[in-house]
Amino acid sequence: MLAKRVIAALDIKDGRVVKGVNFVNIRDAGDPVELARRYEEEGIDELVFLDITASYEKRRTLIDLVKRISRELFIPFTVGGGVSSVGEMRDLVRNGADKVFVNTAAVENPDLVREGAEVIGSSNLVVAIDGKREGKRWQVYTHGGRKARDLSAREWGRRVEELGAGEILLTSMKADGTKDGFDIELTEAMAEAVGIPVIASGGAGGPEHFYDAYVAGASAALAASIFHYREYEVGEVKEYLYDRGINVRREK
Numbered sequence: 001m002l003a004k005r006v007i008a009a010l011d012i013k014d015g016r017v018v019k020g021v022n023f024v025n026i027r028d029a030g031d032p033v034e035l036a037r038r039y040e041e042e043g044i045d046e047l048v049f050l051d052i053t054a055s056y057e058k059r060r061t062l063i064d065l066v067k068r069i070s071r072e073l074f075i076p077f078t079v080g081g082g083v084s085s086v087g088e089m090r091d092l093v094r095n096g097a098d099k100v101f102v103n104t105a106a107v108e109n110p111d112l113v114r115e116g117a118e119v120i121g122s123s124n125l126v127v128a129i130d131g132k133r134e135g136k137r138w139q140v141y142t143h144g145g146r147k148a149r150d151l152s153a154r155e156w157g158r159r160v161e162e163l164g165a166g167e168i169l170l171t172s173m174k175a176d177g178t179k180d181g182f183d184i185e186l187t188e189a190m191a192e193a194v195g196i197p198v199i200a201s202g203g204a205g206g207p208e209h210f211y212d213a214y215v216a217g218a219s220a221a222l223a224a225s226i227f228h229y230r231e232y233e234v235g236e237v238k239e240y241l242y243d244r245g246i247n248v249r250r251e252k
Helices: 032-042 063-072 086-094 104-108 111-120 153-163 184-193 207-215 234-243
Strands: 005-013 016-021 024-030 046-051 077-080 099-102 125-134 137-142 147-152 167-172 198-201 220-223
Touching (some): 005 032, 016 032, 024 032, 046 063, 063 077, 104 111, 147 153, 153 184, 184 198
Parallel strands (some): 005 220, 125 167
Antiparallel strands (some): 125 137, 137 147
C-alpha cells in the first residue's frame, strides 16, 4: 500500500510566498527557498509552487525560481501558474521541476493535457481543479478563482484522466484558507470519479483534517498557512496520522 503524502503549498507572488483566505486577502509568508528548505528538513514529502497571478496577468512561471529551487532541494516539487504550452512544461522539467501542473490553459484547450502527457509523461503532469459548490454540483473556476466555467469538477476530472493527466490537485475554493478542514464531500466525489491520485487542497487547519482527507480517498493532502506560520510542524502531523493507522513516511 502506497504511503499517503503530506505536501506543503507555496503560493508565489513577486518572488515571495503569500497566503490568503478564499483566494483573497493575501499576506506575505516569507522567502520560497528558505521555507522549502525548512520543510525538507521537517520531513515533508513534496512541495507545490504556484505563481498565483501568472494566468491572470498573462505571465510565464519564473524559470529562474525553478532553477534556484532545484539547486537547493532533494525532495520532489511541482510547479504551475500560467503554464499554457507544452514548451513551457518541457522547460520547467528541464530546469528541475519534477512535475508541472496546468489549470486555466487546460480548460481552455483540453488537447494541452494530451500533448503534455505525450511530451513530459503522465507521471509528470498534474491538472489543478479549483471547485466551488453551485447547487447540486461543484463548478470549475479558472484564472486564480476569478472566472466561473460551465463545467462540472467531477466530469472535468474524468476527462483529464482520459487525456493523460497523472494526478489531480483538487482545491475547494470555499474551504481555502479557512482552516475548517478539507471539503470532504468534494474530495470523496473526485476520488470516486477517477482512478488517478487526488491531492486534497484548501482548508487544512490541523492533523485531523489530513486524516479525514485520506479516509475520503485522497492520496495526498496539502497545506500552507499551518506550516508557514508554524502552527504545526510536519512531524507532528505525521505522528498523528501514524498513530491512527495511516501509512505515512516517517524519519527513522
